[in-house]
Amino acid sequence: MAAEIPSIEPSAFIAGDTVKWTKSLSDYSPADGWVLTYEFRSQTARKTVTCTTSGPDFLATISAINSAAYPPGEYFVFARVALSGESFTVWEGRITVKRNPAVDSSGVDLRSTARKLLAAVENALMSKCTREEEEYEISTAGGTNRRIRFASTGELLIARDKLRAEVRTEEASERIAQGRASGNRVLMRFNRNT
Numbered sequence: 001m002a003a004e005i006p007s008i009e010p011s012a013f014i015a016g017d018t019v020k021w022t023k024s025l026s027d028y029s030p031a032d033g034w035v036l037t038y039e040f041r042s043q044t045a046r047k048t049v050t051c052t053t054s055g056p057d058f059l060a061t062i063s064a065i066n067s068a069a070y071p072p073g074e075y076f077v078f079a080r081v082a083l084s085g086e087s088f089t090v091w092e093g094r095i096t097v098k099r100n101p102a103v104d105s106s107g108v109d110l111r112s113t114a115r116k117l118l119a120a121v122e123n124a125l126m127s128k129c130t131r132e133e134e135e136y137e138i139s140t141a142g143g144t145n146r147r148i149r150f151a152s153t154g155e156l157l158i159a160r161d162k163l164r165a166e167v168r169t170e171e172a173s174e175r176i177a178q179g180r181a182s183g184n185r186v187l188m189r190f191n192r193n194t
Contacts, residue, residue: 005059009038009077012096016068016103022057025090028081030058035082040075040095047075072099112170118163125156 005020013019028034030053038060040047047070051058062070079091101110109116128150135149151159172182 005054007057009060009079009091009093010095012098013062013067014098014100015070015072016064016100018064019060019062019067021060022054023051023060023079023091024057025081028083028088028090029056031056033083036060036079036090037082038077038079040070040077042071042073042075044073045071045075067097068100068103070097072097112167114163114166114170118160118167121156121160121163124151125153125160128153128156 005022007022007024009021009023010019023036025034025036028036030036030051036051036058038049038051040049047066049060049062051060053059074094074096077091077093077095078089080087080089082088099108099110111119135147138146138148140146172184176182
């Protein structure tokens with residue numbers, strides 16, 4: 001049994017996967033000759049997806065071979081219908097193309113920016129344990145001085161807490177995308193009226 005085709009644009013997909021979705025537009029029917037295209041734009045790539053007809057709807061399909069050619073990153077995407085010289089934008093948004101881990105994961109850090117920064121901040125906190133100075137100055141032969149200041153323990157702890165919260169949010173989103181519970185707890189307090 002084939003997977004059900006979603007009726008909404010994806011928020012993300014993995015390069016190299018087949019991607020499909022339908023779009024229903026009551027004012028612009030494919031039966032009347034309207035053509036729907038999606039334009040993907042990033043700093044490094046421009047891609048176009050021309051939809052076909054699927055009953056009364058449009059069907060967008062990006063084959064596995066074509067999606068493999070999408071460089072990973074965030075794309076600004078807009079959808080347009082056209083017929084007889086008329087053109088209307090009917091949707092716009094952002095779609096993220098994720099790196100294909102089966103193709104080029106060797107030596108590539110697939111962690112999010114928040115996870116990378118959290119690891120760096122935690123490493124800086126660990127190195128703080130063995131270093132007492134927060135700043136020092138280096139004098140060069142030419143008479144110029146260079147001053148280096150390290151973040152304080154307090155600044156690092158604040159950054160760590162913010163990054164931990166961001167990573168928790170990412171993890172909850174990933175669990176929801178996988179159809180699992182978010183993992184967030186809702187705490188309630190009941191007061192008895194006497």
